[in-house]
Amino acid sequence: MDLKDLYQEIILDHGKNPRNLGKFDNYNKDAKGNNPLCGDNVHVYLRLNENKKVEDIAFEGHGCAISMASASIMTDMVRGKEEKEVKEIVSDFLGMIKEKDSLETNILKDDEKTKLMSLSGVKQYPMRVKCATLSWHTLTSALDNSDKIVKTEE
């Protein structure tokens, strides 16, 4: 285990200054997620246009550097993508965090993949995986219009 893998510069940067933080007015989909074990929570807001494209996306919440950075990078990454593409990115990311060595989707450019791979350090810290995945599960829930609050524990 190496802390440098977990707390890379990019994570510290996004954790300290999260992009897309704060609610915006004309969102048409949203969902909440929380981690009852530690009290982290996130609320994802997005606007899907008539072509099912993510016009805008933002989040509110609080949590550790990993969870804030993950939500920040995620929102950056899916803006402008179609719903179908977003779902593919989410499942690719979750697959990578769980078991795969790399990202497989062709939707993301190489530099985007590199950025996302900066979160792969959590794989060595099983207790922290949920910090990285909470916002991604919450995004799925928002797209699916699920009223159910996403929890990391069932």
Added chain:
Amino acid sequence: MNIDDIKKEFPIFDDKIQNNDLVYLDSANSSQKPRVVVDRIYDFYTKEFSNVGRSVHYLAVAATNLYEQTRVSVQKYINAKDKDEIVFTKGATEAINLVANTFGQKYLSEGDEVLLTELEHHSNYVPWHFLRKAKNIKIEFAEINDDGEVTLEAIEKKITNKTKIISVSHLSNVTGAILPIKEIVQLAHSKNIPVLIDGCQGAPHLKLDMQDIDCDFYAISGHKMYGPTGIGVLYAKKKWLEDLPPYQGGGGMINEVKKEGITYGELPNKYEAGTMATAQVIAFNESIKFMEKIGIQNIEKHEKELLDYGLEKLRKNNSVNIIGNPKEKGGVISFTIEGVHPHDIATILDEDGVAIRAGHHCCQILHDKLNLPATARASFGVYNTKDDIDKLDEAINKCKKIFNL
């Protein structure tokens, strides 16, 4: 007392954990176990095992005697009048649930009030919340002050003629505040209100004398007292245990069972349904003996020294913010670091073998009041040394470095 010798009695410190010497600062969560406790479990299972209280064969009688010896040890340790006032449970949580459930059944109805405090652990709130749902009772919370204490005045302020029971912590697992429980009991009794003390953090660190405190109920967690998990104690005055209905039904707690009806067993069996955590109860006797051997006064003194040293050290560390400043405080230091989330602190400290807890410590009401989603917490046990606190301080500095503070 020699801490190095005491530490040697805990096998967990024999080997490195993840290539580090273990700096265990999470005893408020659960304490480590001395060898005598671990060995007792092994010996019981390998040489003496039988179920208790049922059969007449040699092993069953011997096991029953051992089980009952722990009851007497606990009785003496907390100065209860009668050994039948000691009920074994699976933990302090079950002890509180037992009281909430049985007292609630018999004495609480719509509009009645239960008085808790804002610093209660979830285990002293959720069981009462069940009654709020089932019986429409009200729950009131005595407020904490800016120092993270609950004063006698804060309790008095919330007592009304509807208050039917008061249930408060002995020692806060977050701010470390020691509550004036003796005074709270006196005040409550002057108004005929019974008092339950959640002693999870009190029992491992403070001298207990049920005759002096005079509370009606006192809940104890075995695993925080250098004992095994799965064992707790409810102390209750005999009049309550005789008066209240049984909690769980099953074998062992009955007198006579007929198709038409059932009569319940005498104390203490009435509250110990089913096969209990026999090995843990028997090993818990070793925990009590272990603490008695060191002496609770010595444990208190040692932990106070660690606390004073720790507070002084961390106060000098820039960007560390200590939560609460109670005048009477146990060996718990909760803190935040400006710019680093407590989970990140805990992960980084763990890298150097410094084990602390981060989160809301099962006290969300308190954290809401403090307007903090989470805190980091270092808590002490008898095996901790000033060196552990130095290592904590160093690890905090490393944390600040990683986060460029």
